[in-house]
Amino acid sequence: MRWRFRQISDLAASWAGHRVLPVALIAFVVVWTAVGLNFSFPRRWFLLTNTFCTLIAFFVVLLVQHAQNRDTKALHAKLDELIRSSEAGNHWIAAEKRDADAIEAMRRQHQAQISERQA
Template sequence: MRWRFRQISDLSWTGHRAIPVALIALVVTWTSVGLSFSFPRQWFLLTNMVATLITFFLLLLLQHSQNRDVKALHTKLDELIRSSEAGNHWIAAEKKDTDAIEDMREQHQDQISQERA
């Protein structure tokens, strides 16, 4: 399941400019068919259900892509820290708790202010 979801999120058509045009065409078709049947009650229930499922799927898709991008960015930053003269205590800072990150940031700010003085 995980690899299929990744395959879907890696597809280039998900951000293609033709997608909004296709969605507008789908809405126009859906509305015209609904008008021809004078919008029965089940029509609205089905519309709400499909819209909710599509929204939920897109939310998961975006979150997956964002998490993957952030992990790649952190890996690149860790490698830059490792290969530079920077302190290695910053490696994997994103895995520490909020208080530890704030302490590290304050310590870094103190070092900057001492260097300027």
């Protein structure tokens, strides 16, 4: 199930980011407006438009968030492996899981080490 969701979300995210989508959306809006003008824009038309747009926007936000979370996790795993295989201190591994004060202390320590090396 999880594999299927990832496959569908990857396909939808790549489709949502395709360069043809803005042109298709503009064409859809033009057709939607023409049909609405033909029916004199009943109240249900506005309700349907607002509901449709809200659902699509919510869906795209969820897709982008899902893709961004997966990319961030992959990036952190790659960085952890680079740290592990280099001469850098292993205390930097999984730094993103620490609280903001601990990260700031690590950053200050790192800046101090750089300043010592330059002096």
